[in-house]
Amino acid sequence: MILIINTSGNGIDLVLDDKFMHRDAEKQAIALPTAVNEFMNQNNVKMTDLTAIGVVVGPGSFTGIRMGIAYAKGLAIGLNIPVVGVNLFELYLYENPDAFVAIDSMCGDFFVASKQHEPCTMTIDEVETEQMKCPMTIGHKPYNLKFAKNIVEQKLKNKKIEPVIPMYLRPSYAEK
Secondary structure (H helix, E strand, O other): EEEEEEEEOOOOOEOOEEEEEEEEEOOOOHHHHHHHHHHHHHHHHHHHOOOOOEEEEEEEOOHHHHHHHHHHHHHHHHHHHEEEEHHHHHHHHOOOOOOOEEEEEOOOEEEEOOOOOEEEEEHHHHHHHHHHHHHOEOOOOOOOOOOOHHHHHHHOOOOOOOOOOOOOOOOOOOOO
């Protein structure tokens, strides 16, 4: 069984098979362990039942991403199971692989990716031009976190497990 953890946005999202839980959390670091335990108990799953952990690596909240990855890695080390990173572009493109993904960063630009574009940031003017190269633009509606399980399974099957590191597409405020 694979646990999916997402702390890249507001709150905490968890997935186990077809079960989903969202928890609003101002302080994700404090709420995450409790939310995971509660979610596992609600679904009658023990930590030892887990075979892997998937964690969203970004783009998104710098602090949320780092905290989610650290928690997932710690849990995976303790359980001696793999931890696999999944980025939001993979989730959006899972159902629509030919789409152009444009996610509003809320900082005056967009996080973008497609078959033709490596993940990067673009201005609205660049997005308006580049999105025309793809049959559709997505990213303005929520993604389906349940697809992360399939992505993790595929990476495990293909032995494409890369180091789980945050996907940062721009420098942090401190770096600026």
